[in-house]
Amino acid sequence: MIEIRQLQKHYGSHRVLHGVDLDVAKGEVVCLIGPSGSGKSTLLRCINALEAYDGGVITVFGETVQRGSKTVHALRSRMGMVFQRFNLFPHRTVLENVMEGPLYVKGEPPQQVREEALVLLEKVGLSAKADAYPEQLSGGQQQRVAIARALAMKPDAMLFDEPTSALDPELVGDVLAVMRTLADEGMTMIVVTHEMGFAREVADRVCFLHGGYIVESGPAEEVLGNPQHARTQDFLRRVLHPTGNTRSLS
Amino acid sequence: MSPAEFLQNAQDFLPILLQGAWVTIQITVLSFLLSSAIGLVLALLKLSPIRALSWTASTIINVIRGLPIIVQLFYIYFVLPDMGVHLTAFYAGVIGMGIAYSAYQAENFRTGIIAVEQGQREAAEALGMRSALMMRRVILPQAFRIALPPYGNTLVMMLKDSSLVSTITVAEMTRQGQLIASSTFQNMTVYTLVALLYLLMSLPLVYGLRRMEQHLSRRKKA
Numbered sequence: 495m496i497e498i499r500q501l502q503k504h505y506g507s508h509r510v511l512h513g514v515d516l517d518v519a520k521g522e523v524v525c526l527i528g529p530s531g532s533g534k535s536t537l538l539r540c541i542n543a544l545e546a547y548d549g550g551v552i553t554v555f556g557e558t559v560q561r562g563s564k565t566v567h568a569l570r571s572r573m574g575m576v577f578q579r580f581n582l583f584p585h586r587t588v589l590e591n592v593m594e595g596p597l598y599v600k601g602e603p604p605q606q607v608r609e610e611a612l613v614l615l616e617k618v619g620l621s622a623k624a625d626a627y628p629e630q631l632s633g634g635q636q637q638r639v640a641i642a643r644a645l646a647m648k649p650d651a652m653l654f655d656e657p658t659s660a661l662d663p664e665l666v667g668d669v670l671a672v673m674r675t676l677a678d679e680g681m682t683m684i685v686v687t688h689e690m691g692f693a694r695e696v697a698d699r700v701c702f703l704h705g706g707y708i709v710e711s712g713p714a715e716e717v718l719g720n721p722q723h724a725r726t727q728d729f730l731r732r733v734l735h736p737t738g739n740t741r742s743l744s
Numbered sequence: 745m746s747p748a749e750f751l752q753n754a755q756d757f758l759p760i761l762l763q764g765a766w767v768t769i770q771i772t773v774l775s776f777l778l779s780s781a782i783g784l785v786l787a788l789l790k791l792s793p794i795r796a797l798s799w800t801a802s803t804i805i806n807v808i809r810g811l812p813i814i815v816q817l818f819y820i821y822f823v824l825p826d827m828g829v830h831l832t833a834f835y836a837g838v839i840g841m842g843i844a845y846s847a848y849q850a851e852n853f854r855t856g857i858i859a860v861e862q863g864q865r866e867a868a869e870a871l872g873m874r875s876a877l878m879m880r881r882v883i884l885p886q887a888f889r890i891a892l893p894p895y896g897n898t899l900v901m902m903l904k905d906s907s908l909v910s911t912i913t914v915a916e917m918t919r920q921g922q923l924i925a926s927s928t929f930q931n932m933t934v935y936t937l938v939a940l941l942y943l944l945m946s947l948p949l950v951y952g953l954r955r956m957e958q959h960l961s962r963r964k965k966a
Contacts, residue, residue, distance in 0.1 A: 542870060544866055544869060544870065567872045567873070567874055568872065570869065570870055570871070570872040571871065571872030573870075574870075575866075575867075575870035577863060577866065577867065577870075579863050581861075581863035581864060581866060581867035582867070583864065583867070583881075583882060583886075584886065585885050585886055585889070594871065594881065595871040595872070598873070598877060598881055599871055599872045599873055599877070640867075643871075644870070644871075647871060647872065
């Protein structure tokens with residue numbers, strides 16, 4: 495469904511991605527993990543052409559993706575994207591945020607869009623907030639609305655860019671629960687995350703990125719439980735034991 | 745001059761001045777709408793990634809800003825007829841003020857558009873929006889809120905500067921005042937009334953705009 499071949503990306507002389515290969519099949523959940531600056535968010539943003547890339551090729555649903563190409567709008571409307579900072583439209587209510595895509599991008603009839611939006615809000619547990627404005631919601635609630643907004647387009651795949659990184663710890667669980675439900679329903683998902691518990695339980699595959707390369711990739715229990723590469727081992731040690739292990743900091 | 749005399753004169757002059765005030769309001773509203781429309785187009789052109797368009801818009805904005813408003817009004821009212829374009833004084837005034845202020849409106853809008861968070865553009869793009877739809881549904885509504893204080897300021901300035909169209913014979917309030925004063929020599933009464941009537945229009949406007957800004961910023965923080 496999503497094929498990435500030898501993807502290269504640089505900002506000026508700084509190379510962010512050095513030839514990344516990744517295939518994601520329909521219904522598969524892939525988690526991208528790695529330290530900040532490893533290129534995992536850039537990789538995700540290239541997939542729906544929020545970033546242009548400099549070498550290699552990305553194919554989604556059989557079509558080449560590149561920023562500025564004619565087919566990019568149609569491709570994006572088939573891929574949902576959830577951002578670290580939610581990016582809800584602050585001047586519209588929760589319900590209007592969810593209705594925005596199907597109503598104005600797809601031009602579907604308002605009554606049907608409204609009914610489907612309410613069903614989605616129910617699904618993310620926020621029916622009661624339909625008429626609230628985003629700023630009246632907690633971060634976790636906003637992120638669940640953002641997920642509903644993306645789902646309203648009936649996407650064939652969902653991209654998550656560190657969806658819980660901007661949340662207070664006690665709000666992370668609700669968002670992960672919604673994502674877990676999606677995975678269980680068979681949604682194709684690529685998730686950039688620091689939530690190792692989520693990756694271990696939900697991901698079919700985990701890719702560890704470092705310095706613009708996929709260093710290690712495989713089933714979640716293998717990569718997270720028995721990492722082969724020294725960099726993966728070091729990263730996981732730091733993430734799983736953020737205090738006390740001074741040796742790995744040197 | 746006794747207060748009784750002042751009131752007697754005021755009673756005679758007010759109906760004429762109020763007629764003028766109505767023309768002032770018409771000129772202000774129409775030229776404000778025109779300047780908003782031209783200003784928005786100029787702002788969008790100036791932000792265009794196409795070099796030729798942004799350069800053209802910048803040049804137009806700079807030329808307009810570099811010319812005195814009165815000269816622009818004279819040009820439209822006195823010179824255009826030589827080229828076969830005949831406008832009544834009223835419409836020459838509206839068009840002149842509208843063009844003269846479009847440069848400032850363009851800067852108001854441009855600043856507002858730039859200030860909308862990058863994440864909003866990305867969210868709109870990720871939904872599959874094309875740039876026109878994104879502008880209309882996502883960027884401009886938010887840019888307008890950001891630009892409201894300078895936008896409102898411009899409206900107040902245009903209300904006051906509409907007096908400039910008196911120089912091309914439009915019978916707005918300042919012009920009516922001038923005519924009465926020159927025929928009655930009651931300068932003090934006339935211009936005091938004119939000043940009071942301007943304040944009567946501008947102060948509620950300033951107050952109303954502030955309320956609107958407060959309302960919007962409260963909503964944002966709530």
